[in-house]
Structure formats: structure tokens, C-alpha cells
Amino acid sequence: MGxxxxxxxxxxxxxxxxxxxxxxxxxxxxxxxxxYKAASTEFATLIAEGSVAEYVPGSVSTIPRRSxxxxxxxxxxxxxxxxxxxxxxxxxxxxxxxxxxxxRAGNFVxxxxxxxxxxxxxxxxxxxxxDGSSSSVMNSAAGLQVVxxxxxxxxxxxxxxxxxxAILPADADxxxxxxxxxxxxxxxxxxxxxxxxAYDNLGHQVTLDVYSAKTADxxxxxTVYNADGxxxxxxxxxxxxxxxxxxxxxxxxxxxxxxxxxxQSLSVAIPNGATVSLDISKMTQLASDYTPQEGSAxxxxxxxxxxxxxxxxxxxxxxxxxxSRVDAFKIPLAKVASPDNLTAISGNVYATNxxxxxxxxxxxxxxGLGAVISGALESSTVDLxxxxxxxxxxxxxxxxxxxxxxxxxxxxxxxxxxVR
Amino acid sequence: MTLTQSTANASSSLSTISEQISxxxxxxxxxxxxxxxxxxxxxxSGPGGGVSVAGISRTANKLLLDTYLTxxxxxxxxxxxxxxxxxxxxxxxxxxSETSPASLIAKLTSSLQDYSASPQNDAVGATxxxxxxxxxxxxxxxxxxxxxxxxxADSDIAASVNDINNLLAQFQTLNQQxxxxxxxxxDVTDALDARDAVLKQLSTEVGIRAVSxxxxxxxxxxDSGVTLFDKTARKVTFQQSSNLSPSAVxxxxxxxxxxxxxxxxxxxxxxxxLAGLVEIRDSIAPTYQSxxxxxxxxxxxxxxxxxxxxxxxxxxxxxxxxxxxxxxxxTSGTVVPGLAGSIKVNPNVDPSQGGDASLVRDGGIxxxxxxxxTYNTTSGSSYTDRIQQLITGLDTSRTFDPSSQxxxxxxxxxxxxxxxxxxxxxxxxxxxxxxxxQATADRATxxxxxxxxxxxxxxxxxxxxxxxxxxxxxxLINTVDSMLSTLLQASG
Numbered sequence: 001m002g003x004x005x006x007x008x009x010x011x012x013x014x015x016x017x018x019x020x021x022x023x024x025x026x027x028x029x030x031x032x033x034x035x036y037k038a039a040s041t042e043f044a045t046l047i048a049e050g051s052v053a054e055y056v057p058g059s060v061s062t063i064p065r066r067s068x069x070x071x072x073x074x075x076x077x078x079x080x081x082x083x084x085x086x087x088x089x090x091x092x093x094x095x096x097x098x099x100x101x102x103x104r105a106g107n108f109v110x111x112x113x114x115x116x117x118x119x120x121x122x123x124x125x126x127x128x129x130x131d132g133s134s135s136s137v138m139n140s141a142a143g144l145q146v147v148x149x150x151x152x153x154x155x156x157x158x159x160x161x162x163x164x165x166a167i168l169p170a171d172a173d174x175x176x177x178x179x180x181x182x183x184x185x186x187x188x189x190x191x192x193x194x195x196x197x198a199y200d201n202l203g204h205q206v207t208l209d210v211y212s213a214k215t216a217d218x219x220x221x222x223t224v225y226n227a228d229g230x231x232x233x234x235x236x237x238x239x240x241x242x243x244x245x246x247x248x249x250x251x252x253x254x255x256x257x258x259x260x261x262x263x264q265s266l267s268v269a270i271p272n273g274a275t276v277s278l279d280i281s282k283m284t285q286l287a288s289d290y291t292p293q294e295g296s297a298x299x300x301x302x303x304x305x306x307x308x309x310x311x312x313x314x315x316x317x318x319x320x321x322x323x324s325r326v327d328a329f330k331i332p333l334a335k336v337a338s339p340d341n342l343t344a345i346s347g348n349v350y351a352t353n354x355x356x357x358x359x360x361x362x363x364x365x366x367x368g369l370g371a372v373i374s375g376a377l378e379s380s381t382v383d384l385x386x387x388x389x390x391x392x393x394x395x396x397x398x399x400x401x402x403x404x405x406x407x408x409x410x411x412x413x414x415x416x417x418x419v420r
Numbered sequence: 421m422t423l424t425q426s427t428a429n430a431s432s433s434l435s436t437i438s439e440q441i442s443x444x445x446x447x448x449x450x451x452x453x454x455x456x457x458x459x460x461x462x463x464x465s466g467p468g469g470g471v472s473v474a475g476i477s478r479t480a481n482k483l484l485l486d487t488y489l490t491x492x493x494x495x496x497x498x499x500x501x502x503x504x505x506x507x508x509x510x511x512x513x514x515x516x517s518e519t520s521p522a523s524l525i526a527k528l529t530s531s532l533q534d535y536s537a538s539p540q541n542d543a544v545g546a547t548x549x550x551x552x553x554x555x556x557x558x559x560x561x562x563x564x565x566x567x568x569x570x571x572x573a574d575s576d577i578a579a580s581v582n583d584i585n586n587l588l589a590q591f592q593t594l595n596q597q598x599x600x601x602x603x604x605x606x607d608v609t610d611a612l613d614a615r616d617a618v619l620k621q622l623s624t625e626v627g628i629r630a631v632s633x634x635x636x637x638x639x640x641x642x643d644s645g646v647t648l649f650d651k652t653a654r655k656v657t658f659q660q661s662s663n664l665s666p667s668a669v670x671x672x673x674x675x676x677x678x679x680x681x682x683x684x685x686x687x688x689x690x691x692x693x694l695a696g697l698v699e700i701r702d703s704i705a706p707t708y709q710s711x712x713x714x715x716x717x718x719x720x721x722x723x724x725x726x727x728x729x730x731x732x733x734x735x736x737x738x739x740x741x742x743x744x745x746x747x748x749x750x751t752s753g754t755v756v757p758g759l760a761g762s763i764k765v766n767p768n769v770d771p772s773q774g775g776d777a778s779l780v781r782d783g784g785i786x787x788x789x790x791x792x793x794t795y796n797t798t799s800g801s802s803y804t805d806r807i808q809q810l811i812t813g814l815d816t817s818r819t820f821d822p823s824s825q826x827x828x829x830x831x832x833x834x835x836x837x838x839x840x841x842x843x844x845x846x847x848x849x850x851x852x853x854x855x856x857x858q859a860t861a862d863r864a865t866x867x868x869x870x871x872x873x874x875x876x877x878x879x880x881x882x883x884x885x886x887x888x889x890x891x892x893x894x895x896l897i898n899t900v901d902s903m904l905s906t907l908l909q910a911s912g
Contacts, residue, residue: 031424073425076432076472166645172686191686193678194641197651205652209677227677234657234677290645290687296633306604322596323603323635376466383422385907392911 003415005048005057006408012059013401016043019062020394027382034119035105035348036380037068038387068350069339072104072378080309081108081116083124084378087370089333092141092361093122093349100125100141101349102334102342102359104378110308114150120347123147126316126329139358147329152305152318155326156203158274162196162297164210164266165282169290170256172214181211181223181236182246188236189213192290195227199299200273208244208268208276210295218251218285224268224278244268251285258283300324310374314364332361333369425469427900432470433893436463437886439473444883447874454865455617457872459609478609481871482632485616488864492620493627493643493691495861498854500576500696501704504569505847508708511565512843521562521715522836524555525814529833532811535780540801545777552740552765559716563666563761566709570664573701577681578660580625580694581673587622588640588653594618595638595649602636612636622648626680627691644687646675656680666709667757670701704846710824711839712760716743717750718820718832720763722813724749725786725793737786737793740810742766747786755821781807 023039030036042063050056074084083091083106090102101122108116108124116124125144130151172191179189190213198206207227215221229242250262258264264281276297303320310316314331336342337357342350352359365371440461450456457478464474512520518527528551535544594615601608615638622628627643640649647654654676661670672682673694679685681698689695719741727734737747744762767773769785779785783795783806796803815831822828826838 073428074466074470075428076466076470169686189686192645193647193676193687194645195647195650195654195676230677234655234674291629292631292641292645292647294631294633295639295647295650296637306600309604319604321600323599323637325603379424379428383424384904385423388904388907388911395911 002054002057003408003412007405007412009057009059010401010404010408012046012061014398014405016041016060016062017394017398017401019064020390021398023064024387024391024394027387028384031380031382031384033105033348033380034107034377035072035103036382037066037070037072037104037344038381038383040065040067040390065340066342066344067340067381068342068344070381072381074373074376075379076376078375079109080307080374081110082106082375082377083108083310083331084373084376085333085364085370086373087368088335088339089362089364089369090335090339090350092125092144092332092334093118094125094141094144094146095122095347095349100144101345101351102336103347103349105348107377110149113148115146115148120349122347122349124331126314126331129315129327129330138361141359141361144332145329147316147331149305149308149318149328152326152328154302154304155300155320156199156201156302157298157300157324158201158203159198159206159270159276159297159299160274162198162268162276162278163282163294164194164196164278164280165292165294166192166194166212167288167291167293168192168212168214168220168251168283168285170218170251170285170287172290174216175213175221177215180213180215180221181225182221182243184237184243186231186237192292194292194295196278196295196297198268198270198273198276198297199301200270202272203300203302204272205301206270206273208278208297212290215248218253220249220251220285222247222249222266222280222283224266226271244270249280249283251283256284256286310372312365312371312373314372331364331372333364333372335360335362335369423900423903427897429469429471430893430896430900432472434890434897436461436471436473437890437893440886441883443476444879444886447879448876451874451876451879454869454873455613455620456874457609457613457616458874458878475605476607476609478612479872480612480616481868484864484868484871485619486630488861488868489619489623489628489630490643490691491857491861491864492623493695495854495857496624496693497627497691497696497699498850498857500693501699502847502850502854504573504696504700504704505843505850507569507572508565508705508843509847512562512840519558519561520836520840521555521558521712522833522840524551524558525715525719525833525836527551528555529811529814532780532807532814536804536807536811539781539804539807542778545780546771548780549740549765549770549775549777553770555719556741556763556765559712559760559763562712563709563758566705566712567664567666567761570670570701570705571661573697573705574661574664574670577670577673577694577697577701578658580697581656581658584622584625584648584656584694585653587618587625588649588656591615591618591622591640591649592653598636598638608636623692625692626694627689642675642680642687642689643691644680644689646678646680646687646689648675664701665758666706666713666761670698673698707823707825708839708843709760710755710757710821711826711835711842713755713757714820714824715832715836715839716741716760716763717756718818718835720746720759721749721752721818722816722832723810725783725795727792728783728795728797729792732792734790734792738766739783739785740766740769740780742786753819753821755823780810 020041023041027038043060047058048056093103094100107119111117124147126147128145175189181188181190190211192212194210196208209225209227211223213221223246224244225238226242229239245266245268247263250259252259266278268276300322303322305318306321309319315327316329318326318328341355343353362369443459443461459478462474465471531548531551535548538544594611597611598608629641631639656675658673659671672679678687680689723739723741724736725739726736736749750756766785768775769779771777784793786793795806817829820828826842
């Protein structure tokens with residue numbers, strides 16, 4: 001029995017070495033594949049039952065391993081939708097047929113529909129923050145949607161708050177009651193005017209003309225008009241209904257600041273828009289010229305999405321052309337109890353199985369999940385030097401096994417020749 | 421760390437260096453551009469050891485820029501005033517010039533004296549009329565010059581307003597790029613440079629104050645606080661006058677519906693070309709015009725003829741000098757706008773217009789048919805009383821309108837001299853002021869360019885150190901390569 005045993009054992013030895021060569025070939029082939037995790041081979045003995053007086057050679061079997069949990073190095077790119085995970089955690093992606101998978105290959109680009117698709121054709125999944133339509137399920141990919149910029153159309157934001165802050169000239173002449181801007185006469189006088197652009201519900205630009213006039217020492221009147229109603233020359237008198245608000249401010253003569261009883265903000269109701277709360281608490285009265293320090297309101301005209309920005313915690317923010325930002329999606333990261341036991345599937349994706357444990361979804365950058373890095377890709381974990389070393393070893397081991405086989409054959413030859 | 425990673429890190433270093441070198445090359449290319457600032461690449465190291473360029477920043481200094489804007493506006497105002505005064509000065513000439521009203525009055529006096537020496541000689545009488553004609557031409561010419569200066573200023577204001585609107589439109593585009601770029605994290609340094617350049621040009625036209633806001637946004641106010649730009653450009657409007665007669669007032673300039681120049685208003689601007697042009701159109705030129713008008717009025721008054729009857733009943737009438745509204749004498753001590761433009765020699769005394777020069781001696785120029793105004797009642801050819809009276813009249817002290825800003829009493833000849841010195845003094849002080857403001861502006865320019873401009877020495881030093889780093893990284897790649905090739909030989 002012995003010699004045949006030697007031959008089968010050495011054949012199994014050669015076979016596992018060729019398996020090992022297979023992993024080396026695979027690794028070297030994928031040395032530049034984003035998100036690739038190096039494969040390796042472990043071996044296990046197979047012992048044949050023998051008796052005390054006899055050694056029966058067994059054989060060896062291959063156990064392929066993938067070090068999925070090993071962190072790859074980062075390569076930096078210019079694309080904001082190139083993503084990498086620094087730490088544990090996987091992106092959730094779905095294949096063309098809608099099956100969810102895990103992956104570390106974050107080379108996403110928007111396709112024709114605006115969906116983020118990686119190089120292998122898998123679509124990135126996330127929670128939709130805009131309409132709140134996705135429910136967050138801890139241990140399942142249910143409720144995740146494809147991250148897409150398609151749902152982000154043009155938008156206009158109505159102004160809701162603003163700031164007006166000017167230094168009023170303490171030594172200005174007192175304006176007669178009939179000439180105050182609030183009286184809206186053609187002969188209206190004022191110490192200063194500043195106009196501020198605000199936006200209505202549809203994103204129309206509404207210019208607010210803010211007039212300041214002194215009514216008595218340390219007392220000022222601030223009146224806001226809608227510039228649309230201005231006279232042909234661009235000033236007083238305004239059309240009826242153009243006056244949006246007026247207020248009387250009192251200043252503390254000891255420091256020039258607003259007194260505590262004076263209004264600290266103006267409520268300006270924009271026609272067909274929201275009510276803008278105009279913060280005037282920083283207005284001061286000093287012996288200087290009229291100097292506007294700050295005058296602005298929030299809101300934006302209709303703008304389209306310029307690009308997507310992805311933060312460390314996986315929030316996908318739509319940045320509009322005017323610079324305003326809206327959080328659109330949240331990319332969750334997934335983890336499993338034993339990532340190295342995940343089933344590798346073509347396209348750098350993994351599926352869960354009994355050994356790997358169940359899927360757990362969580363927010364990036366928290367709870368032991370890694371951070372999402374935008375503008376970077378995770379390189380393959382293959383190290384060429386160690387692969388070459390492994391290859392040399394496998395080659396020598398294969399040769400040694402073949403020598404054993406050869407010797408076994410030669411011995412059999414000798415045996416066969418005995419019969420002649 | 422694996423060999424592969426070492427190669428990756430070295431290659432990230434190489435790509436970072438090439439980006440840095442491209443920035444150095446941009447800096448060097450712009451070394452002679454006054455508006456360019458120095459760009460710097462912000463290099464950061466990432467997890468794993470690689471490096472990357474996180475962004476590009478520029479050396480900007482808002483405070484120095486503000487100083488420059490103020491100094492430039494203030495210098496421009498003065499230089500515009502200065503050049504207009506130079507133009508007036510060149511046309512009108514100084515006291516010594518033969519063409520100035522002051523020296524022509526002296527010439528008229530001397531021809532009158534010659535005539536009083538030989539009153540019977542009509543040819544000498546004709547020289548008096550010629551001298552008067554020269555004086556009239558000089559006053560008419562000066563009025564035309566002042567009107568030209570005012571019309572020029574008016575059309576320059578229109579051009580300046582047009583420039584301001586164009587610059588504000590450019591600013592809006594650039595500001596939009598900056599805001600979008602800043603929020604999306606792209607390189608906006610070029611847009612910022614271009615936007616600063618627009619601000620500098622704008623400060624030439626009008627005094628401005630720029631206020632920075634979030635996302636790189638900027639608002640512009642005039643030096644008097646009127647909004648010029650806040651998210652969108654405000655309209656600056658001006659209606660140019662077709663022709664500004666001496667009595668006409670030019671139109672005001674409006675920004676955002678508020679008059680900022682042209683009529684007195686609490687929000688009137690104080691610097692920039694626009695402020696200077698309006699000052700010329702509405703203050704300096706009209707004042708000088710009113711002085712010329714007062715000289716003309718003084719002459720008409722001096723040469724006026726009175727009723728010589730035993731019981732005078734007729735009003736005084738314009739003599740040698742008359743004007744559009746003659747023969748009535750204009751009210752004493754009150755300026756008549758445009759008088760210097762319409763003053764003329766009475767045709768009754770001008771031989772070239774069929775008049776009789778001897779009327780200077782005899783009187784009755786205003787109405788040769790009316791004997792009431794004839795001084796030489798005996799028709800004696802050696803009558804000199806009227807000539808003497810005229811010579812004395814030129815030296816007699818008179819009252820002038822205080823609005824003309826120079827002496828209120830004095831002889832016409834003295835008044836004309838003071839007018840010339842007033843202009844000269846104004847020009848002198850304007851020229852000094854312009855020089856000093858120019859010096860301030862130059863200092864502001866040089867400190868701004870020192871703080872933010874490109875320095876060639878610095879760029880060359882950077883270039884050398886980048887070159888060394890590039891060499892070191894390439895050497896690393898080379899070394900890893902030879903290590904791997906050793907390994908490949910071992911396995912082959």
C-alpha cells in the first residue's frame with residue numbers, strides 16, 4: 001500500500017501548491033484592483049488511519065483565506081465621489097438585479113440616471129434624507145435606496161432671516177415728522193439707506209430698501225420698503241403697500257448701543273414669501289458717517305445641483321450652484337462579526353454567510369465603524385514582494401513534491417522489474 | 421509598510437510636486453502682473469503616509485487692499501480736479517498773459533489814456549474800440565472754455581457711470597464664481613484676483629468700501645454708505661445734459677435710488693473720479709464763471725451812460741459794452757449767469773459794424789439818436805471829460821456778488837486780477853494736494869504688492885527645494901524597483 005500512498009500524498013502536495021500558486025496569480029493580477037483583499041492559502045493535514053506498525057501517508061488540503069479585514073492603503077483622487085473606508089465597515093451596494101452586497105471598492109461615478117455606480121457596476125445604497133422615505137433597519141438592507149442626484153432638482157429657498165447692522169450718525173439732523181421715510185412723502189429725508197436682497201417663495205429677488213432717519217436725540221426710525229414699489233427715480237414716494245415695516249429704535253447715549261427696551265429685530269413680511277426676521281441688535285449710534293457694516297438675508301434664487309459632497313459620517317450633501325447645501329442621503333456602513341469569512345463574489349463584493357455573521361448597519365465614524373473618506377480609493381492589499389516570495393516557496397515545494405512522486409514511481413519501477 | 425505602498429507614497433509625492441511646480445510656474449508667469457497674488461499649494465498628508473494637495477490658497481491682505489482702495493479713490497478725485505484746473509488755466513492764462521481779461525482791461529485803460537491825449541484823432545478812438553473788442557473776445561472765449569470744461573465733466577460723468585455699471589456687472593459674475601467655488605472647494609484664487617482687480621478699477625471711479633461675508637461673498641458700499649452691490653449689482657443712473665449753459669445745473673447721479681453726487685445729500689460720495697468731476701461741474705467751473713460774469717457786469721456798469729439832461733429822467737443805459745439784455749444795466753452787486761458769454765461791443769461805436777468810434781469821446785453810444793445821453797454837448801473835437809470819467813471809472817471801487825468767492829469790492833481791473841489769482845491759487849493747491857495723495861496711493865500700492873505679490877527669489881528657492889524632493893522620491897521608486905527585480909531574479 002505504501003508506495004501508492006506516497007504517490008497520492010505527493011500529488012495532493014503538488015495540488016495544494018498549485019492552489020497556492022493560484023492565489024499568487026490572482027493576487028498579482030489584482031494588484032491594482034480597488035478594494036481587492038489579498039487571498040492566501042492555509043493548509044490542513046488529512047491523516048489516513050494507520051496501525052501502530054504501519055505509517056499510512058495521508059494528504060493535505062487547501063483552505064483559501066481572504067484577509068478582508070485588512071486595511072488597504074489610500075490613493076487620492078480628484079473625484080469627490082471616489083470613496084474609501086478608513087477602518088472597519090463596508091459600503092452597501094446592490095447589483096443590477098437588486099441584490100444587496102458589501103464592498104470596499106468605492107470608485108463610484110454618477111451614471112446617466114444620476115445613480116452612483118462603482119467600476120464593477122454596483123450601485124451605492126443609502127438612506128434618503130430628503131423625503132424621509134427610507135426606514136432605517138439595523139440588520140438588513142431593506143429600506144436603503146440607491147444614492148442618486150436625480151431626485152435633486154432646481155430649488156429656491158425663501159428668505160427667513162437676515163442681519164442689518166449699521167453705524168448711525170449721532171450728529172445727524174433731526175428729520176421732521178412729515179419728512180420721515182415712514183410718511184412716504186416725495187420730500188422724505190433720511191440719514192442713510194441700505195438695500196438688502198431677499199428671496200420670495202419662488203426665488204424671485206426682492207430688494208428691501210432700509211431707511212434710517214433720526215427722529216430725536218438717541219432715537220431713530222428704521223423703515224423697510226419693497227424696492228419694487230419705488231418711484232421712477234428709484235426713491236420716494238413708494239407705491240401704496242410697499243412699506244413692509246417700520247420701528248423706532250432708542251440708543252443708549254452712554255455707549256451708543258441699542259437700549260434693552262428697543263426692538264432687537266424687525267419682522268419683514270416678504271410679499272409671496274416668508275417673514276424675514278431681520279436682526280438689528282448690533283446697530284450702533286456713533287459720531288461718524290452712516291456706515292453699513294452688514295446687510296444680508298438668507299435664501300437663494302432657483303439653482304441647480306452643482307455637485308455632491310460626502311462627509312466623514314457618510315452624509316451626501318447636494319451643493320447648489322449658489323453655494324447653498326442640502327443633506328440628501330446618508331450612506332450607512334455595514335459590518336459583520338467575521339469579515340474574513342465573507343463570501344467573495346465577482347466585482348469586489350462580498351455576501352454574508354453563516355460563518356461571517358449577520359449584517360449590522362450603522363453610521364460611519366461611530367460605533368467602531370470607520371470613517372468615509374471622500375476623494376480617496378482603497379488600494380488592493382497585495383504586496384508584490386511577499387507574493388513573489390510565496391511564489392518561490394510554492395515553486396520549490398512543488399518541485400520537492402514532484403521529486404517525491406518521481407522517487408515513488410522509480411521505486412515502483414524497481415518493483416515491476418523484479419517480476420521479469 | 422509594504423514595498424508597493426512605498427511606491428504608492430513616492431508616486432503621490434511626485435504628483436503633489438508636479439502640482440506645486442505648476443503653481444510656482446503660474447506665480448512666475450504673473451510676476452509682472454500687479455493684480456496677481458502669490459499662490460500657495462496646501463499640502464496635507466493622508467492616512468497611510470501619502471501626500472496630496474488639499475487646496476490652493478493665496479496671499480491676500482484685506483486691510484492693505486482697503487487702504488489701497490481708499491488712497492486710490494482719494495487720489496483720483498484730486499487728479500481729475502487738477503487736470504480740469506490745468507485746462508482752465510491753459511485757456512484763460514495768468515495775469516501776465518496778454519490774453520487774460522485782467523491784462524486786456526489794462527490795455528483798454530492805456531488806449532483810453534492815448535485817446536484822451538489826442539481826442540481829435542479818430543484812429544486812436546478806433547484803437548479803444550479794438551481794445552474793447554479784444555476784451556470782449558477774451559471774456560467770451562473764457563466763458564466758452566468754462567462751458568467746455570463743464571460739458572466735458574458732464575460727459576465724463578456719464579462715461580464714469582457707464583464704467584461703474586460695467587464693473588459692477590463684471591463683479592457680479594466673478595463674485596458668483598467665488599461663492600460657488602468656495603462652497604464647492606475648488607480653486608477660486610484666480611477669480612479672487614480678478615475680483616480684487618475689478619474692485620481696484622471701481623475705486624478709481626468712485627470711493628468704495630468692500631465688506632467680506634461668508635463663502636467668500638462680498639458686498640460693496642460707496643464711501644457714503646449707499647449699496648452698490650449685495651448679491652446683485654445696484655443700478656447707477658445719470659442723465660447727461662446735451663449742453664450746459666452757464667445758468668444750467670447738471671443732473672445728479674443716483675445709485676440704488678439715492679443721489680450720490682450732483683445734489684447736496686447726506687449720502688453724497690466724497691472720493692473717486694466721479695466726486696471730482698461733479699465738483700468741477702457744479703462748484704469750481706460755475707464759481708469761475710460767476711467771476712467772469714462779474715467782470716463783464718463791472719465793465720458794462722463802468723461804461724454805462726447816464727442821462728445828461730438838466731433834470732435826468734432816463735435810466736442809465738449800456739455804453740461801449742452792452743449785452744443780450746442791453747441797454748438796461750444789470751442790477752449792481754448781483755451776478756448775472758452767462759453775462760461774460762453775451763457781453764459785446766456796442767455796434768453803434770464799432771467802425772467795423774458801421775458805428776462811430778468818436779462816440780467813445782462824445783457819449784451817446786447807447787442811443788446815438790437820443791441827445792440825452794450825449795456828454796459832449798458842444799461837439800468840441802478836443803472834449804476829454806467823458807474819456808477821463810471812463811478812465812477814473814475803471815479805477816473806481818465797485819460792489820461784487822459775494823457768491824463769486826473773491827473780494828466783494830474793488831475796481832474791475834483789480835477784481836479781474838483777483839479772479840486770475842484765485843484760479844491760480846486753487847490750481848496750485850490742487851496740484852500740491854494731488855501730488856501728496858498720489859504719494860499716499862503709491863505707498864499703498866507698493867505695500868500691497870510687497871505683501872501679496874509674487875517674489876521671484878522666493879519662487880526660485882521653492883523651485884529648487886521641490887526639485888530635490890522630486891529627485892528623492894524618484895530615487896525611492898528606483899530603489900524599490902531594483903529590490904523587486906532582485907526578487908524576480910531569485911524566483912526566475
